[in-house]
Amino acid sequence: MTAGLVPSCSDALQALPTPVLVLDETVLDRNIAAVAASAREQGLALRPHAKTHKSIEIARRQLAEGAVGLTVATVSEAEAFAAGGLRDLFIAYPLWLDSDKTRRLRLLLEMARVRVGVDSVASAERLAAAIPEAERAALDILVEIDSGHHRSGVLPVESGAVAAAATGAGLDVAGVFTFPGHSYAPQGRAAAARDEAAALRTAVDSLAASGLATRVVSGGSTPSAAFADSSVLTELRPGVSALGDAQQWELGTIGPEAIAVTVLATIVSRRSGHLIADAGSKVLSSDRGPVSTGFGRLLDFPEARISVLSEHHATITGVDLPVGSRVRIVPNHVCVAVNLADTYQVLSSGGGVTSWLVDARGRNT
Structure with a gap:
């Protein structure tokens, strides 16, 4: 693999500073449609939990696919979505x-x-x-x-x-x-x-x-x-079904093709037996559930594991890449990772990158 490149990663993403939260719009829309179709088939109303994505834009897309309303975690989250017209x-x-x-x-x-x-x-x-x-x-x-x-x-x-x-x-x-x-x-x-x-x-x-x-x-x-x-x-x-995360991947709820959110990171150091990426707990969160095999997964290298996480660095084993390579890390718990970011960098279906606000970030009261 050429240093600096990630499989299936657009040139527009390569230009972003890392670490950064990336949302794949095509995968997002596919996930939203699939969840809505499943609810309809079961004859159930769908009220997705917006504490996962905290985004007015994503909420509007869920409602457009047939959701009857939103679930939120706090009064302040409700305030953010109501202010956005939900x-x-x-x-x-x-x-x-x-x-x-x-x-x-x-x-x-x-x-x-x-x-x-x-x-x-x-x-x-x-x-x-x-x-x-x-x-x-x-x-x-x-x-x-x-x-x-x-x-x-x-x-x-x-x-x-x-x-x-x-x-x-x-x-x-x-x-x-x-x-x-x-x-x-x-x-x-x-x-x-x-x-x-x-x-x-x-x-x-x-x-x-x-x-x-x-x-x-x-x-x-x-x-x-x-x-x-x-x-x-x-x-x-x-909630998580709209975005996907490593917990759901490892539970078997979804496959890697349903992961809409990743953290784009750069390999900044290479040692015998491990790599160091520039994304740590302040971006990925330190959550590690009962099914987690590490502190996140690499979307393009499923055999790799994040064995150690510090505030600004991830220790990666199971894959060898040149320094300067970019990797897409799937957070264990996407809800927390989203709440650590101000914006999504959104990879559009046309290959460009736009920015969406995490509107309800930090709305914890």
Whole structure:
């Protein structure tokens, strides 16, 4: 291989300073279309998680392919997308409203329809006390249940009590949701989807026992989406599927052809047995999941591994390249890598490079 060149890498990318976050527009659009088609085939609404890409442009493309709205992680993410004209947002975590978040949520309800998660009687009652009844027309509530990930979420059998408390406080409870995050475990994708379906059925029954119907039964993750049970779910919320990352590659959820985001890096040092690239944890993130075989993968050299990561450097083994060569590193966890960048450098279908903002970068409150 000629020093400085990367297989399938355009001349426009070669001119970029490294390290830099690169988005392949063709792969992105193909991924968005595939996820939307899969949801339609299953008869499920699609509400992709925008905490992955944090981009108004990408969100608009997802909506154009049929997504019903967006999922976000925080009030400030919701604010960023609402300011960009996205009007149907689900904050998919329990909120505990202080005076600042209360003020901001009330303003957000003037701009968009907003769903909020609750997983306790206390959080539901606090939400009802914070938002005046006259301002709740655009507010829906979903009760979060724990389907096996054991993070937030009430036990499924207790969801009816939380929903009844929220309804009693004057809130509109649309249904239930969960995140089957244990689908990221080795060989856990199908099992997590089964756990999710069983937990959601129990939650629907729990609400029914409290005299409440469920209009929305929301779940899904990128690893488990292929095994989603449409007999109970009404909505899917995958995130990483739009961009891809090394975790999904190593889980077997996707192949390298579905990786839309990489970090373009330069080999700056070469020693016997390893190379050093100029992209470290401040660009790639230091996340390493249970299936990860290193701190990222090389898109064009799948046999290579990143064995050590420091702040500004990656130690690469399993491939030998000249100093000055450029490589495309696939981050283990694309959500974190995106949040470390101000912009995407977008490789267009025509081969040129443009820049898109990471609009919701750092929106953590």
